[in-house]
Amino acid sequence: MPLPLPGRPRLRLAPLLALLLLAGPARPISFQLPGKARKCLREEIHRDTLVTGEYEIGAPPGSSSGPSANLKITDSAGHILYAKEDATKGKFAFTTEDYDMFEACFESKLPVGTGRMPDQLVILDMKHGVEAKNYEEIAKVEKLKPLEVELRRLEDLSESIVNDFAYMKKREEEMRDTNESTNTRVLYFSIFSMCCLIGLATWQPQLDTAGTQPCPPRAISQMTPTDWSYSAGT
The missing domain is CATH 1.20.5 (Single alpha-helices involved in coiled-coils or other helix-helix interfaces)
Known part of the structure; x- marks a missing residue:
């Protein structure tokens, strides 16, 4: 009887471990949003899928004013699924109607009468399907x-x-x-x-043959007086 190989139990546990890893909670995304900048995140989502999310926009360090940015979520056709001006912190939820590419855009706003705005910290935790x-x-x-x-x-x-x-x-x-x-x-x-190439190759020699044939000489009886005078002058 063949002895079991040492690596076989690991192979049997591999699908279970992969499933457990996929079942782990997803981490939120964080990035810096410069002044007067626009950053977008895109993701493909299946139809009839629940999508939820939480976002938070932190004020620039050393700034007396609060965060100033707009949030807009749209599909590939440009339909607005969620929009918030002067967004600071909030939640959103929607259900997809079809398989599509969805886009979440954060646009920084620069208050009037201020200089360059420091970067703002944006944290986005977006979930869909089982995670939602x-x-x-x-x-x-x-x-x-x-x-x-x-x-x-x-x-x-x-x-x-x-x-x-x-x-x-x-x-x-x-x-x-x-x-x-x-x-x-x-x-x-x-x-x-x-x-088409074969037809052109067959037709081309016939055109060349027709173009190189000499013209028949005109009969003397058919020459006009003008032709006689021209012949005498030459």
């Missing part, structure tokens, strides 16, 4: 134990991963169909181009 669900509220409503809540979260995460793979498979099929259609069109165009 409030499992504490679900546990209170359904009276679930902590272990049951964790199992529910892992179940939702597994379903989300399966849906992602299904979407990737669908996209792969669409791209394959497009590739096959393009190859067919290129083949037909190549055949048409080859036929």
Whole structure:
């Protein structure tokens, strides 16, 4: 009987460890927003997905005035999903209607009568799908134990991963169909181009032969008096 290899238990635990790593909480994004600048974050999100987020804009260090920036969240068509002027701290939530690219833009504002504004610190914690669900509220409503809540979260995460793979498979099929259609069109165009080249190659010698044939001499009887006078002068 073959002995089990030392690395096999690790291989069996690899999917579980990967799932647990994916189930970990996502960290918020922080960056510096210079004065009179505009920075945007883009992300692709599936349809019918709940998106929640929290943001906080810190005042510039050493500044007497508070933070001054605008926040706008739009889709690829330019539809405004959330907008806030003079944003400092808040939350937002929306549900996507279709698979699309969403953009969250922070635009710094420079107050009138001031010099260069120092950089502002922007913190954005954006979640969607399983991460956006409030499992504490679900546990209170359904009276679930902590272990049951964790199992529910892992179940939702597994379903989300399966849906992602299904979407990737669908996209792969669409791209394959497009590739096959393009190859067919290129083949037909190549055949048409080859036929045109063969036709031109066959027709070109006939044109050259017709162009090099000498013109028949005109009969003397058909010469006009003008032609006779021109011949005598020469």
